Amino acid sequence: MQDSALLVGPGWDKPQVVDLEVLRHAIRSERKLRIEYRDQKGERSTRVIWPIAIAFFESTRLVVAWCELRRDFRSFRADRIEAGDSLDERYPRPRALLEKEWLDTLLPESVSVER
Template identity: 50%
Template sequence: MSRSERLLDLMQVLRRYRQPVSGRRLAEETGVSLRTLYRDIASLQARGARIEGEPGIGYVLRPGFMLPPMMFSEEEIEALVLGSRWVAKRGDPRLAAAAADALAKIGSVLPADLKEKLEHSTLLVGPRKPGGETIDLSLLRKSIRSEHKLELRYLDNDGRDSRRTVWPFALGFFEEVRVLAAWCELRQDFRHFRTDRIAEAAMLDDRYPRRRQALLKDWRAVNSIDPAGI
C-alpha cells in the first residue's frame, strides 16, 4: 500500500469516530505499527487536518476538513482517468476540454507515485461514431443549469418538422446518441429529443416555473429512456 493510500485509510477510520480513539486502536484498524501511526497523524496535521489529541489520550478528527486531491486511492485515480477519457470521447468539445483540464489540475497536485499512475493509466475508451449534431450541446447544458426554456425546431423519426418550447432538465449520453429530456409545453408531458434531430435551438429569457430537480424526480417516477425507440 502506498503512503497516500495509507493516509487516506487513516482519514476514513478517523471519520467514523466522534469521540477520541486510542492510537493503538487506530493502528490495529489501519494495519500499521504504532510508530507509523504517529508519523501519519503528524503528516495529516501538517497538511491541515484538524486531528486533536495525543498518545495515551486518543485522537479525534474535527469536522470541516476536506480530503485534498493527493489523498485519492489508486482505484479512485483509475476511475477519474476512465471517466475523463469517456467524457473526452463522448462529450461535446467544450465538455471534453473541461474534462482534460480537470484531470490536469488533479495531476498537478498529486504525489509523484500517484501522478505517474494517472499519466500511464492503461484504461482506454474506444471511439464513438459521430453524433451528427448541428447544434452546440453546451447551449443545452447551459439551459439546464440556468433553468431557462428552450425553443427547438425538431425533426421526428419520419422527418416531420415541428417547433417546441420545452423545459430541459437532463441530457443523456448513450453509446450512439444523446438525448435531451424535457417537459414539452405543446404536449403537456415529458418528451425526449435526440440531439442529432434538433435542427435549431435557442435559449429563451424566460425561466421555467419549476426547479429542474423536481422535474427530474417526477420524470424518474414514470420514465426510462430507450434511445432506439425515440
C-alpha cells in the same frame, strides 16, 4: 491503466447542429428552450421545452425535457434538433422537482414510493 475496468467505445459520429453548451446553459439556468425538431419520420416541429438532463449513450445523445406542446416529458435526440434558442423565460418549477417527476414516470411505483 491496464487494470482499469473503464472501456471506451467508438466516438460520436452524428452531426449535431445545436452546440451542447447551449443545451447545458439552458439546463443550468433553468431557462426554456425553443427548438426546431425533426422526428424519426422526418417531420419538423417547433417546440418549447424545459430541458432537465442530457443523456449520453454509445450511439445517441438525448435531451430529457418537459415539452409544452405534448404537456409531458419527452426525450429528444440531440442530432435531430435543427435549431435551439434559449428563451428569457424560466421554468415554472425548479429543475430538481422536474427531475423527480420525470424519474417517477420511469420507475415502478414500489420503487418510486420508497424514494
